[in-house]
Amino acid sequence: MNATDCLLHMYDEQHDLEDYQSGVPRWCTGCGDSAILAAVQRLCRDEDLRPEKTVFVSGIGCSSRFPHYMKTYGFHGIHGRALPVAEGVKMARPDLTVFVNTGDGDCCSIGAAHWIHAIRYNMNLTVFLHDNQIYGLTKKQASPTSPRGTKSNTTPRGSYLDPINPLTTTLGVANVSFVAQAVDWIPESLFEIVKAAYHHKGFSFVRILQRCPEWLPTSLDPWMQDPNKVQLLHHEDGLQLSAGLSAVYKNQLQHDPSDINRAREISAHEDVVPVGILYRNPNVPCYEDTRQTGVLRTNETIRKGFEAELDKYAA
Amino acid sequence: MNEMTIQTPVRKAAKVAGSKAVVTLKEHIVEIISDSGEGAQRCGQSLGSIAARMGNGIWTTEIIPAEIRPPARSVAGASGNRIRIGSSYITNGGDETDLVVAFNEQVLLGRVRDRELKSGCIILLESMWRKHQDLNVSMSYIETHDRLVAAGYKVYEIPMEQECRLLVSDARRGKNMFALGMLCHIYSLELQLARDQIALTFGKKAQSIIDSNVVLLEAGHKWAQANLDFSYRIPSIHSAQAAEAQIVTNGNIALALGVMASGMELCSMYPITPATSASHYLSEVFEKVGGIVHQAEDEIAACAFAIGASYASKCTVTITSGPGYSLKQEAIGLAVMGEIPLVVVNVMRGGPSTGQPTKAEQGDLMTAIFGSHGDAPKVVMAPATIEDCFYSIITARKIAETFNMVVVVLTDAGLATSQQPFARPKFNEAWLAPPFDQSPVPKGAKPYDWDPVTGLARRFIPGQPGGMHTLTGLAHDRLSHVAYDADVNQESLRARSLKLAALQRTLSPPTVFGESAGDLLVVGWGSTKGAIEEAVAVLQAEGRKVSSMHLRFLQPLPPGIKEVLAGFKKVMTIETNWSDSPDEEIIDESNRRYSSVAILLRSRYLVDIDCWSEVKGQPIKPGTIRRVLLAKLKGVKS
Numbered sequence: 001m002n003a004t005d006c007l008l009h010m011y012d013e014q015h016d017l018e019d020y021q022s023g024v025p026r027w028c029t030g031c032g033d034s035a036i037l038a039a040v041q042r043l044c045r046d047e048d049l050r051p052e053k054t055v056f057v058s059g060i061g062c063s064s065r066f067p068h069y070m071k072t073y074g075f076h077g078i079h080g081r082a083l084p085v086a087e088g089v090k091m092a093r094p095d096l097t098v099f100v101n102t103g104d105g106d107c108c109s110i111g112a113a114h115w116i117h118a119i120r121y122n123m124n125l126t127v128f129l130h131d132n133q134i135y136g137l138t139k140k141q142a143s144p145t146s147p148r149g150t151k152s153n154t155t156p157r158g159s160y161l162d163p164i165n166p167l168t169t170t171l172g173v174a175n176v177s178f179v180a181q182a183v184d185w186i187p188e189s190l191f192e193i194v195k196a197a198y199h200h201k202g203f204s205f206v207r208i209l210q211r212c213p214e215w216l217p218t219s220l221d222p223w224m225q226d227p228n229k230v231q232l233l234h235h236e237d238g239l240q241l242s243a244g245l246s247a248v249y250k251n252q253l254q255h256d257p258s259d260i261n262r263a264r265e266i267s268a269h270e271d272v273v274p275v276g277i278l279y280r281n282p283n284v285p286c287y288e289d290t291r292q293t294g295v296l297r298t299n300e301t302i303r304k305g306f307e308a309e310l311d312k313y314a315a
Numbered sequence: 316m317n318e319m320t321i322q323t324p325v326r327k328a329a330k331v332a333g334s335k336a337v338v339t340l341k342e343h344i345v346e347i348i349s350d351s352g353e354g355a356q357r358c359g360q361s362l363g364s365i366a367a368r369m370g371n372g373i374w375t376t377e378i379i380p381a382e383i384r385p386p387a388r389s390v391a392g393a394s395g396n397r398i399r400i401g402s403s404y405i406t407n408g409g410d411e412t413d414l415v416v417a418f419n420e421q422v423l424l425g426r427v428r429d430r431e432l433k434s435g436c437i438i439l440l441e442s443m444w445r446k447h448q449d450l451n452v453s454m455s456y457i458e459t460h461d462r463l464v465a466a467g468y469k470v471y472e473i474p475m476e477q478e479c480r481l482l483v484s485d486a487r488r489g490k491n492m493f494a495l496g497m498l499c500h501i502y503s504l505e506l507q508l509a510r511d512q513i514a515l516t517f518g519k520k521a522q523s524i525i526d527s528n529v530v531l532l533e534a535g536h537k538w539a540q541a542n543l544d545f546s547y548r549i550p551s552i553h554s555a556q557a558a559e560a561q562i563v564t565n566g567n568i569a570l571a572l573g574v575m576a577s578g579m580e581l582c583s584m585y586p587i588t589p590a591t592s593a594s595h596y597l598s599e600v601f602e603k604v605g606g607i608v609h610q611a612e613d614e615i616a617a618c619a620f621a622i623g624a625s626y627a628s629k630c631t632v633t634i635t636s637g638p639g640y641s642l643k644q645e646a647i648g649l650a651v652m653g654e655i656p657l658v659v660v661n662v663m664r665g666g667p668s669t670g671q672p673t674k675a676e677q678g679d680l681m682t683a684i685f686g687s688h689g690d691a692p693k694v695v696m697a698p699a700t701i702e703d704c705f706y707s708i709i710t711a712r713k714i715a716e717t718f719n720m721v722v723v724v725l726t727d728a729g730l731a732t733s734q735q736p737f738a739r740p741k742f743n744e745a746w747l748a749p750p751f752d753q754s755p756v757p758k759g760a761k762p763y764d765w766d767p768v769t770g771l772a773r774r775f776i777p778g779q780p781g782g783m784h785t786l787t788g789l790a791h792d793r794l795s796h797v798a799y800d801a802d803v804n805q806e807s808l809r810a811r812s813l814k815l816a817a818l819q820r821t822l823s824p825p826t827v828f829g830e831s832a833g834d835l836l837v838v839g840w841g842s843t844k845g846a847i848e849e850a851v852a853v854l855q856a857e858g859r860k861v862s863s864m865h866l867r868f869l870q871p872l873p874p875g876i877k878e879v880l881a882g883f884k885k886v887m888t889i890e891t892n893w894s895d896s897p898d899e900e901i902i903d904e905s906n907r908r909y910s911s912v913a914i915l916l917r918s919r920y921l922v923d924i925d926c927w928s929e930v931k932g933q934p935i936k937p938g939t940i941r942r943v944l945l946a947k948l949k950g951v952k953s
Contacts, residue, residue: 022785023796052780055627060788067785068797073777074785075626077619078649084616088623088631089777091609092581096627096777114619117612297580297605303742305604306575313568315367315561315736 019051020044022071032184032210033063033130039191040099040128041070043198054097057086059111061103062137063130080111083118083127090123091288100127104145105135108164112144119173121287122203128194129166129205132212133219140215147219166207167267167278171260177202177284179263180277184210185224186249189232189275192239196277202284209273223273227251233266233276337503337548342372342401344409344433345502347494348426349418350387351380351394354491358416359396360734361516362498365508366398367563367736370551372405373398374845375565376934377732378426379673388452393422397431400502402550406700406845408733410938412436414501416494418475419444420459427463435467437545439497441490442472471543473497475535482534483527492528496535503548506536560739566704566730567593570660573708574632575604576740578747579658581631583609583621588672589728590636590662614642622650622657626786627777629748630656630715632708637666637679640686647721648687651811653786654763654774656715656722658708663727665932674932675729677841678892680911683723684870690808692815693721695870699844702737703867704730709746716748718814719774725869727891729934730842756782761793763807770813815871822868824875829855829862832882834951837863837944838924839889840912843935847889850940854948861944866912872919880922885951887925888913889940894928 020041027033044054054072058064060079067074073096077085086100107115107129118127134152135141142152142159145166149158170179178200182193190208197204211220223229227248233255234241241252251272255262257280266274295301345362349355356377363375376397385392399409411433417423418441426432444456464470479486479493492513499509510529517525539546564572571593574582582601584594598608611617614635621633635643640661650657665671666678683695694714698707704726711722756775762784763772775782784795790807792798827836828848839847844865851863864879866872880886890910895902909917913926927943929935 051783052778055777056785057623068787070785071783073783074787075623076785076787076789077622078645078788081615081619081646084611084619085623085626088581088583088620088625089627090623091607091620092624092628092631093777113612114616117616291607291609293602293605293607295603295605299744299747302575302578302604302747303744305600306572306742308603309572309575309600310562310739313562313564314739315364315563 013048015045015048015051017041017045020071022069025069026065027062028214030211030213031062032132032208032212033066035184035187035190036063036128036130036208036210037066037069039187039194042191043194044070044072046195047198049097053095054099055086055089056099056101057082057089058101059103059106060137061106061135062132063101063103064106066101080106080109081114082106083111083114086125087118087121087123087287090125091291094124094288098125100125102127102129104129104131104133104143104166108144108166108169116173119170119203119205120175122175122177122284123287124201124203126197126204127206129207130210131166131207132210132216133163134212134215136212136215150216150219152215165267168264170205171264171267171279175284176205176260176279177281178204178277179267179279180204180206181267181274182206182208183223183230183273183275184208186230186245186275188242188245189239193275193277196239200280201282202286229272231266231269231272231274233274233278235277237280238277335544335546337546340402340547340549342399342403342405342409343413343502343547343549344397344399344411345498346378346395346397346412346415346426346431347491347498348378348393348395348415348422349491350392350422351382351384353394353418354488355395355416355418355494357516358491358495358498359398361495361509361512363396363398363734364563365499365504365512366400366502366549367561368508369504371549372401372403372552373563373734373736374405374408375399375734376408376729379732381671381673388419388421390421390425390428393425395422400549403552405735407849407937408846408934410936415439416498417441418490420456423463424459432468435469438463438468438470439473439494440470441475443474443476445472473538473542478534478538479531482530489527489531492531493535493538496532496537497539497543499532500536500539501543501546503546506533561736562739563734563736564701565592565732565734566698566701566726567662567732568596569701569704570634570708570726571597571600572740573705575601575606576705576742576746577709577712578629579632579712580605580629581607581609581621581624582634583611583617583624583631584634585611585614585617585639587614587636587639589664589731590634590639590660592731593634593660593662614639615646618643618646618659622646622655625650625657626653626655628751630658630712632658632660632712634660634662636662636664636672638669640679640682644687647693648689648691649788650721651687651691651693652788654719654772654811655786656719658711658715658722658724660708660724660726662731663725665930671932673728675727675842675934676892676930676932677725677727677843677890677911678930679725680840680869680892681914683725684915690812692812693723693870694718694815694818694868695723695725696868697725697841697866698730699841699865699867700737701730701733701735705740707867712748714818718771718818720814725841727842733934751776753778755780762786762795763791763793763810765793765806765810768813769817770810771817772810819871819874822871822873824873825864825866825879827862827864827879830860831862831879833860833862834884835859835861835944835948836880836883836886837861837889838866838886838912838916839863840866840869843889843891846935846937846940849937850944853937853941854944859948861948869912869915872915876916877920880916880920880924885925885947886916886922887927887947888916889935889943890926890928891930891935892928893930894926
């Protein structure tokens with residue numbers, strides 16, 4: 001195969017869903033992670049992402065098993081550190097498409113420092129916060145996003161503190177460039193939001209509210225059972241709603257994703273769950289671009305630079 | 316390399332003023348100390364560089380207060396430099412100081428109390444405090460002065476600031492150059508080299524600044540010529556080594572140059588003393604060769620970032636010191652488990668906890684070897700000289716990528732801040748990391764196809780078609796699939812452990828300094844090499860049967876050590892980490908805690924190895940080591 005044939009071959013190459021599927025997920029029946037996996041595999045297929053050029057990075061927790069179920073490169077690291085690992089991957093290899101799967105414990109508790117700084121770096125990463133409001137893998141402890149009063153093994157009389165709101169928190173950090181919220185029980189909008197996040201260049205943060213059928217089987221029922229408690233955000237620069245979705249979810253709000261103050265107001269609502277793109281600013285520089293040296297690294301470049309430094313220290 | 320040096324005799328009386336005979340010395344130790352911000356460090360560094368250009372052997376040691384701006388005129392606030400100048404190759408900071416320039420008597424007092432000054436040493440003291448308007452200050456000055464004179468120090472009061480004020484408006488900031496001028500006269504250094512040094516130091520600034528510094532330099536020189544009744548000459552080294560091109564750097568600059576020359580492209584760090592100056596320098600120059608220094612939000616992120624970048628491309632480096640090294644432990648374990656190449660530099664400082672941030676200690680060896688939970692085999696190296704700091708990084712990168720391992724490089728605050736000339740490295744393309752593999756993975760190849768003998772496996776890098784797998788910190792099989800069965804865990808731990816043995820097979824036995832048999836063998840590692848060998852050389856010259864061995868690889872230990880140990884009646888280590896003294900009332904063999912390398916050698920070779928250690932934050936002096944070895948030799952029947 002010559003170079004042109006090779007390029008044509010790459011151009012023609014089409015991937016099926018199976019090309020992104022690996023193993024049988026070990027999540028519980030009804031787990032929200034499965035809905036996210038389906039949406040992401042569909043995204044990969046629709047965007048025809050090259051499996052060898054795609055990396056899923058995760059931390060520790062139920063949701064962090066995600067990379068094992070993708071037939072791409074994956075990095076299942078340590079608790080709380082998915083973001084700095086992913087940043088390192090992206091900095092070294094801007095040519096790779098990098099996704100991050102992190103849970104509410106992973107991102108908002110043990111890895112909270114990295115979360116805040118990752119927003120500020122604004123590297124071109126697509127980040128899914130799998131937020132089921134509970135620690136699942138370690139068997140039911142309150143997480144920082146558990147609603148106050150959540151009974152768990154560490155809070156048998158109910159959790160004591162108000163939860164962190166991942167949306168308002170993210171929207172409060174310098175250089176925030178993309179914030180969206182999805183819920184696992186509306187696959188259509190979940191997919192559209194995942195897709196919009198992928199297409200945003202910068203740190204695309206998607207909080208996905210998901211059910212934990214094992215430890216908090218009913219906690220999201222009020223929102224699932226009453227379509228009016230879900231507020232679909234739409235805008236010509238955001239998501240457009242299909243007829244089917246509009247018919248079910250009548251609580252709709254036109255929201256301009258460039259309006260950060262309005263985004264913060266909407267995100268602060270607790271009774272109604274906003275679903276859609278809260279904020280998008282395509283003009284925030286990405287750290288990996290800012291840090292590009294523009295120097296073509298050759299052995300000769302290194303030799304010259306090195307010799308120039310030695311000259312400075314010549315005795 | 317380590318010639319014996321002769322102690323300068325204490326000079327009992329000054330020569331009569333005006334007789335100006337130049338005394339030839341083998342070596343001298345000079346200190347310049349001031350309050351922070353008065354420029355003593357610059358003066359000292361310049362003196363070292365000038366002496367090196369004159370062809371002298373030098374070793375400079377920074378004197379650093381722990382605080383950025385300690386109160387003026389405070390005993391603990393001495394800031395400056397100590398320069399050992401010799402007519403042979405100098406490998407360490409030496410013993411006590413022969414001549415000191417002090418900008419006030421309080422910082423001087425601190426050095427006296429630390430017993431850093433030779434008894435009767437020459438003191439050139441700023442005299443402006445004698446007539447200070449604050450009576451407390453002038454009283455303190457007069458009292459200290461009189462006590463120093465009474466104690467036998469040879470004190471010269473010098474109106475440095477007053478002389479400078481005749482020439483420049485801001486005399487306080489300029490008198491370091493006046494002092495440099497004086498020292499150039501005292502040590503018969505060429506003034507033109509000093510002028511060149513000033514031009515180099517202030518190169519980025521206006522010509523007027525360079526000019527006014529040169530004026531002060533010349534004034535100091537002239538003043539010393541007219542007013543001091545002594546001067547010295549320290550002949551330059553006459554050897555092939557001196558004829559070779561040399562560079563003078565401290566250990567941290569050498570580390571950073573090593574990063575550049577290793578072909579690594581990314582250094583990820585978080586600020587911590589005393590490691591940070593390496594990253595400062597890299598931040599300045601790395602981009603010129605396409606490299607990046609990433610300052611992460613914390614130590615853990617710095618390590619995780621480096622791991623992410625290493626996983627996806629070439630090996631990377633993270634540079635830290637003790638507390639930061641502790642924070643990185645879980646991430647280091649991940650790199651071990653995932654078999655991701657990584658270089659971790661730990662510029663050791665006093666510990667535990669925040670400890671002594673600006674002081675040197677060798678307290679992290681056990682953490683480096685055994686750190687992270689579970690069995691986490693990693694390579695541990697320790698550069699012994701400033702030149703080693705440079706080459707160790709190149710070697711570390713190579714080992715990391717060849718064995719897909721974490722390589723820990725242990726230096727310390729002493730190496731980090733000391734300066735020494737060494738042969739200018741000759742750039743070699745073989746130092747550079749090769750491009751990372753992006754070729755398709757052969758069909759059926761597995762991401763962890765551990766070699767049954769060496770444990771080595773080739774790694775798959777994102778971008779390689781057909782190599783898709785998920786790297787995991789969980790126990791995993793050859794396909795990188797999460798595995799819980801006992802056999803798989805046994806197999807993967809075996810493979811990761813065997814890699815150390817595979818590396819060990821490639822190492823050379825350590826060389827012995829001196830005879831290969833005798834009464835006493837001294838074992839050291841890291842920054843103590845120069846001082847140990849100097850002390851051992853003196854004893855050897857006195858006919859004692861003492862030799863030394865210095866370990867550069869601590870994990871794995873190189874082959875051949877057992878044979879070396881067998882040649883000596885007694886073996887002991889000299890280290891700057893903690894060990895219990897056997898003289899303690901409640902210490903005996905059942906509870907004595909030994910120094911790190913002593914523990915390693917005792918457990919591996921079943922030899923009754925003694926140790927002596929000190930944790931005073933200062934490099935161990937050769938004179939101290941000599942006394943310790945003499946005491947040890949007393950118990951040996953020759």
